[in-house]
Amino acid sequence: MDIEPKERQSVLVLAGDADEAAGVADALSGVDASSTPVGDAAPQALGDDLAAADAVVVLDREAVAALSGREGSFRVVALVDDPAAEPATAPVVDAIATGAADLDATLRWLEARSESGLGRDEPARTPSRIEQLNAEVTRLASVRTVEEAYRTAIAVADEVFPRYPCVVGVREGEWVEPIAASADVSIGDCDRVRVGRGSVGTAVDTGEPAVEPRTAEAVPYRTLLALPVGGDTVLQLATDEDGFDADDRRLAGLFASHVEETLDRIRADEALRTERDHLLALFSNVPDPAIAYDYVDGEPIVHRVNDAFEETFGYDADRVVGESVDDYIVPPTEEAESEAAELNERLQRGENVRREVTRETAEGLKHFILHVVPIRLDAENVAGYAIYTDVTERREHEAALERQNERLDEFASIVSHDLRNPLGVAQGYVDLATETDETAHLEKTAEALGRMDELVGDLLSLARQGESVGETEPVSLEALARDAWESVDTGDAELVLETDVTIDANATRTRELLENVFRNSVEHGSTGSRAEPDDSVEHGSTGSRTESGDSVEHGSTGSRAEPDDSVEHGQRPGEECDGPLTVRVGAAAFRGDDGESRHGFFVEDDGCGLPESEHDRVFDSGFTTEENGTGLGLAITKRIADAHGWEVRALAGDAGGARFEFKTT
Template identity: 60%
Template sequence: MDHASPDERTVVAVDPDGSAVAWSSVAAGVSSPEEPFPDGFRTERAEPIDPSEADAFVVMEPAALDRVRETNPTLPVVALVDDPTQPVAAHPLVDSIATDPDGVETQVEWLSTRTDADPVRTSPSSAPSRIERLGSGATRLATVRDVDTAYRTTVAVADEVFPEYDVVIGVSEDGWIEPVAVSADVALDECQRVRAGRGSAGTVIERGEPIVTPRRGDESNGHHITVPVDDDTVLQISTDDPGGFADEDGRLVELLASHLEETLDRIRTDDELRAERDRLLALFENVPDPAVAYDDIDGEPRFRRVNSAFEETFGYDPESIVGESIDEYMVPDEVESRSEAEELNAKLRRGENVRREVTRETADGERHFILHVIPIHLDAENVSGYAIYTDVTARREREATLRRQNERLEQFSSIVSHDLRNPLSVAEGYVDLARETSDLDHLERVDEALTRMDRLVEDLLSLAREGEVVGDIESVSLDSLAREAWASVDTSDARLLVEDDVELDANPTRARELLENLFRNSVEHGRSRDGDAVSRDDENSAEFSNHSTSSRTKSDDSVEHGSTSSRAEPGDSVEHGRSRDSDTVSRDDEHSAEGSNHTTAAESDAVLTVRVGGTTLRDGDTEGFYVEDDGHGLPEDADRIFETGFTTDEDGTGLGLAIVERIAEAHGWTIRATTGEDGGARFEFGTG
């Protein structure tokens, strides 16, 4: 007969009632109005067809085979089943089985190609040969998924191939060969186990070679063939026929045993793969770092699965992001970050391992990670893989802290080697001069040099104490801090005006130190070189210096500090926004609060005023405080005033404002230097 080409073959599906419809590979299944195929096998109806036009048949129930037998039993028949042990799969007219629509097409193609040269059956009356039954059984074994079913299916196939023989499968366990599956007409508990190394079964497992022997102890002179399946399993057929076995029986048993061996190997491999998959899944779920399983869809990585650490770190519900773009959810909007993500995606598609530091959006804002991406297939086109994010933000912060500390050490080394050496050299020179001339007046210059060294050492120690953490925080009054700080500074005839009080969350000691350095800076850059107070209207600019003055005064220092003396002297001026009896006092009020002096307008113009109070920063949302003076304002290079060692005063240490900035940063405050209302320097602090 002429056989159709693969593209022209007509495959007919036959329902149990005999209805025939065209098999539709596009529809991935077929149905008839009366008996639909199982769920998942059908997506559209197929048109009825005359079964005589078929080149192959698809059946699901034994009843459908009656129609096949009536039409043309010589054509290939594929059983579409959920379970290969179903009765229709063992029917003699069934040549092969499939568990899904794709399998149907594969089996039809294989059977049709084979029958182009040699038909499956030569006539309607001929039954399948034993080799055909064995081939059909091998197909059934190919779909088995567990060992016990493999044993039972093998025995069922053997019963079909050798209906006149008894079949048993034995497995070696704990020194015994235990029967695990037997023919349908034999009770399993009637089969005796055999000690390993004894009998034909034990010998076959020990030697790995088949044995054909008479059945021992049986007066019927029965025979059996025992063949090895693997190192622990044997397959045995037995007969009571005195004539023994046919010549081809041994070859068929060995062939069936080889099919079982392949099935067991596949099942064990699948089990190992599943176990490995489960281990990987457990590792994926329990790894402490955020992990993502992704699929590359249309050139973009998308979430397939995330672990609990990912959910905790990034704050996304796992179910809501499956199928969504990873880049859209995690990569910051900056152009540089997006370009980097595109570069990574291209590498992953090429099958390259990726390990680099990246910045990603988390539930707590941007953080830094070491991203390790592992594609499923290395050095090949990839559509899936795994990404693990190891948070290194804390490490980067430690590294940044270490860099700052190293920079600080370098700055200290520079200051110590230069700034301390200069006054020391001056002191040595004047000591030598005093020794040579016996003029003790030179020792005053020595004292000045030593005083400068003392101030520099004190500032260096203060700067060294400023770390990244401020210690205990408590609510403190800006008014109280300002008065205490003012009392600790040589303010000469300057005056302090606390315009209003605010509560700060701060470490009292370090916040007071911040104000002390600001006050010293204001007082010293608001004076002329001869020490007189400089009016804000003075055309001659005083030098602005980034330094603090020592809180230590010489023994003959007659300067009174604000709010420490009961006398109302020009140098003892602290004005407050509220007096002790709670009456409000304006800074323009001629009557100052307790502890302040009365000044004329002329005197007021000649005295440096430092004002302190609460404020709202320019963004309109951030609260804070300010310190402002009415001196000569910021220098031209004001952007450098917080640099360690920067000063415009030859006597300055260049450390005062650096200390201020360090204390503010340790509190988490922002600091900004600008020009005040009266042209002086104004420092604004954002506290939250």
Template identity: 55%
Template sequence: MVFIGIVNTEPRRRRSVLVLSGNPGDAADVADTLHAFDASAASIGDAAPSAPGDDDIATADIAVVLDAEGLDAVRDRGGSFRVVAFVDDPVAPPATDPLVDAIATTPADLDATLRWLVRREESTLDHANERLRAERDRLLALFSNVPDPAIAYDYVDGDPIVHRVNDAFEETFGYDADRVVGESVDDYIVPTTDEAASEAADLNERLQRGESVRREVTRETAEGPRHFILHVVPIRLDAENVSGYAIYTDVTERREHEAALERQNERLDEFASIVSHDLRNPLSVAEGYVDLARETGETEYLEKATEALGRMDELVGDLLSLARQGESVGETQSVSISALARDAWESVDTDDAELVFDGDVTIDANPTRTRELLENVFRNSAEHGRQSPDGSGGDALTVHVGAVSFRGADGGSESGFFVEDDGCGLPTDECDRVFESGFTTEENGTGLGLAITERIADAHGWDVRALTGDSGGARFEFRTS
């Protein structure tokens, strides 16, 4: 944020000259000769009716002293005035005092000296104003060209009112300067949550106390929330403040990358756990049966080893599927859930189970990944749905697929699809765990099928939930829009 002083371009006033002397008559005579200035005379002494006060001297531009008494009157006084000694003898003590800026010995000399001092100060002022204008232009150019969004603000009744924004702010936040200047920046970019409001209130208190603040924040733009490193600096540090500037460095992509890495690390941990535990068990079983076959010559042990190796192959396939899950599903297109469900059903060993359609819904999805999602749900129903509570096989299974509607957060309607079987259902106290990697209720299950299902749904941006259906079986609902 840039704050620029205003240069006064109004016509300059006549310079004020105060003539000081211990002799009132001498002071008055000299003051009368200074027609080009606002001159006044003051005598020194407690009894003098025109004795100068602090205000008289402090407001003078130039003090003319005629003697030692006049010089003593300005000594140790505050003010930015110049001191001219008007004396007969230039080497007399009042004229040679370090306080004296110039010496005049005749009325004409005094007049010329005063004019010279005035011209010099005006020239100095002109140069100072020129430097101020140049500095203002430089700072304005710097503020406008900062690559990160920046705002200048003034606190009014405790609210940070926008004084100026740069082009980067308009581009990143999507608000034109005309819209936000004069308004509280908090009303536009602070999220409407209690946590964000509390954070903003704390930030405002600290800035008004003169503290500099740097922190990571979430701020609303016209197109949604983004993450920023916020660096806010008040105009005066360690003092009460009403003004300052804030710079927002967008770190949204970095945050998303860090979150993706964190999820990737979590998947690696899952893989390591499954490889070290689940794969080791069938491998040990296979090795044991091979040893028995070698010792006894009985080939039936090799069949058992083959079953264990088949389980390992299934685990490896599921692990590879999990490893392929990412934040992107590739190209999507408009697809029919009924058509994808028929293809997926044919790829799963469903034995005598029946597939029934309760309507159809068209969604935007990646056909290959969505078919894989349906295959895993069907396989879960086929493997777990037939079991009766005692673990034995139950009646023939029916699996329903169809459209479903949801109530949106704004009260509107959202759509999706469901898969529901009429089997034994999900564990009533573990519905929330069915999507965890490795969670299974079957001794020989991998516990990865529904985890893969959730990953594919997440990659599409869908919400998935598991619940008990109307018939008591497992029901999976996918909110796609």
């Protein structure tokens, strides 16, 4: 009587990670599966588990190492993502599976081949041809190349179809060339066949099996069965009988499907390896910083970095691999961290991301175009590549162009308005002088032209303030202040140098900065009489002024300005600012937004002071409270400070006057 096969085989899953081993064991169906973490198993306990196992599934190198020196009747299956990597390449491995479904099929094939489906203590029955085929085709699971697949297919055919010699043919252009053949068939005796001719040519051409009866007496085989196994490959079985029966054809079709699946797997693996090699080459050689990442518990964990990443961000691969990239290069601000969290959510959903970001580099904050490519789009994703393209110079260039356009707008506004007004006045007085022949009108014309000269001088000074001061050097603030004070007509005003400090600056442009601040203080807080409404007050240019009317630029003594002469310092109608003007210069210390100490200098006067509402406006180009003021002096001051990389602010002084602070470090 026939011996019934046992219902389920025993499968043991081995891995260094207990959870991983248990997960695979739970996913197996149709077998009695158990798992053992090799790091925790005692030698004797592992030996007992192996003795009871029909098959062993290994997931990593630790599992393969645990089998070293152990013998048994079990077969070993490697469950891997990459058939070309460990543990699949270990000599102890009998078969390879690349997924759960593939693992189930592989275990069934191993069971048939090793007769593990029979009762251990009963005599074995002769396996059926289908069982024999299933056992033999497991040899295809471990092949790595197409050529090896051809040779293995011939060997399997010789076992399953011993009466039918087998030949493998491959299409090359318009011909099907014989590539491999059974041992008792010489390749040299096999003819190539034109595509579309005979059973072989027809099978390759149509993709369908074809049978060819052969009647010529010189032909050694009477019937040929051609089975396509992919777009360009065909299996050919031959018999000296009149044909193949239905069982033979069904079995041959099943065999061909296994060969086709194997060829598809190998070609897919080769394509993946080629793509992987190309990606690795691109990854290593791309000039932009790049990382390969995996998401673990919602964090982008670095798997690999290229040389450009190490150079740009200042971290060696050993430092960041295995860590969250966000912890190293995302700026520690609420905005940046929120942006990074939103990006992580999108990437884990499998979205492709391209956006501009700011990241912390070895040289400070820089702007990048972040291009992140998940391995799988539109699917739950846990891995991918991120490339950072530095666009800092482009951003700075765009910002410089924007500032340049703003300056052009300022110049256009001043030219179109402030210069046009005195030009119109001058033209009007010239016309009157021409009509009335009275030269007194020409004096007013001269005043208007002087006003235009001041505006042109200030505009030229403003235009000379570039984006950078160029070379700087350590200079004495006291020496610069004395030189600047001597260049300004200060009248009876007094300069007090409280402390000397050395600053890193461009001496020429810093002296011009101080001249503008001194001139502003003297003109708007001097002890001389205030200018009449049509007198120039706040000019800001560094050259000598045209002496006309009651100009207070020169610091003449006398009563303060009339109530309608308020200027940038905020004198209100009815207020008096009596007494000699004192301007103090000295070192200053500040507390930065980050809590760190900063240093710089200040210029403070005891004049009429600045209304608090105007503290933020006094540096705007064109801002002035005077009818004839240009509003450019303090704008020039700020431009020079910006070119040095300094911060400047206006506020109320201790004595009620105006105070200007320059933060230089």
